[in-house]
Amino acid sequence: MTAMMWRGILIPFLGTALGAACVFFMRKELGDSLRRAMTGFAAGVMTAASIWSLLIPSLEQSDGMGAWSFVPPVVGFWIGILFLLLLDRVIPHLHQKSEQAEGPKNRLRRTTMLTLAVLLHNIPEGMVIGVLYAGLASDSAQLTAAGALTLSLGIAIQNFPEGVIVSMPLRTEGFSKPKAFGYGLLTGVVEPLGALLMILAAHILVPALPYLLGFAAGAMIYVVVEELIPEMSAGGHSDLGTLFFALGFTMMMVLDVAFG
Numbered sequence: 001m002t003a004m005m006w007r008g009i010l011i012p013f014l015g016t017a018l019g020a021a022c023v024f025f026m027r028k029e030l031g032d033s034l035r036r037a038m039t040g041f042a043a044g045v046m047t048a049a050s051i052w053s054l055l056i057p058s059l060e061q062s063d064g065m066g067a068w069s070f071v072p073p074v075v076g077f078w079i080g081i082l083f084l085l086l087l088d089r090v091i092p093h094l095h096q097k098s099e100q101a102e103g104p105k106n107r108l109r110r111t112t113m114l115t116l117a118v119l120l121h122n123i124p125e126g127m128v129i130g131v132l133y134a135g136l137a138s139d140s141a142q143l144t145a146a147g148a149l150t151l152s153l154g155i156a157i158q159n160f161p162e163g164v165i166v167s168m169p170l171r172t173e174g175f176s177k178p179k180a181f182g183y184g185l186l187t188g189v190v191e192p193l194g195a196l197l198m199i200l201a202a203h204i205l206v207p208a209l210p211y212l213l214g215f216a217a218g219a220m221i222y223v224v225v226e227e228l229i230p231e232m233s234a235g236g237h238s239d240l241g242t243l244f245f246a247l248g249f250t251m252m253m254v255l256d257v258a259f260g
Helices: 003-024 032-061 063-068 071-090 110-137 145-172 177-200 202-233 239-258
Strands: none
Touching: 003 110, 003 145, 003 177, 032 063, 032 071, 032 110, 032 145, 032 202, 032 239, 063 071, 071 110, 071 202, 110 145, 110 177, 110 202, 145 177, 145 239, 202 239
């Protein structure tokens, strides 16, 4: 694996690690305004990446199918949506700022379900990064290193407050700072692991790459609509999240087009 690939798959994990490390010097969680701004920005980056870095390359790679070139991205997109929906139903979890748990009924603690909510979408996010870098390893002309790196940065920004969400409540419940930090790190480990699995299987995945790009886009859009948009819009001054969504979207679009 190249240094570029290692950077790409480790940057999102670094975002989680930095967020979890806040337990060592913060007395309370991130303010609502900062959390909404960061969540909106990440949602904008991920939405734009789903279009320019995933769906459009999927369509371009399916050109040989003529009028049916929409089939791989559409099929892959829906598999990604349904995969996340399945995880949503079978894994008990609780979203930030929500009082009602989702998934099977359970007696798990609130902090445990918050941690599971982070793990729930970290798995497909790692797979998304892996699909992009697997495509780059195949020298796909439709995929760009700039787009893959920008997406890694966008996910890292989103992961920062998630690291705080996991570590700070554990500290409040009496966990030591190192132990709370360790649990925060664990939620981020699944991302590079998922990405590595995709990259290592690149020689198998390349023929199905148009479908996998669509799958990645579906998984991303599910996370954005199911979790990030509600979080950035919760409470007053929701226009802040919207403005940062637009900023993240345009930044990703500019980088992907200008450096593609």
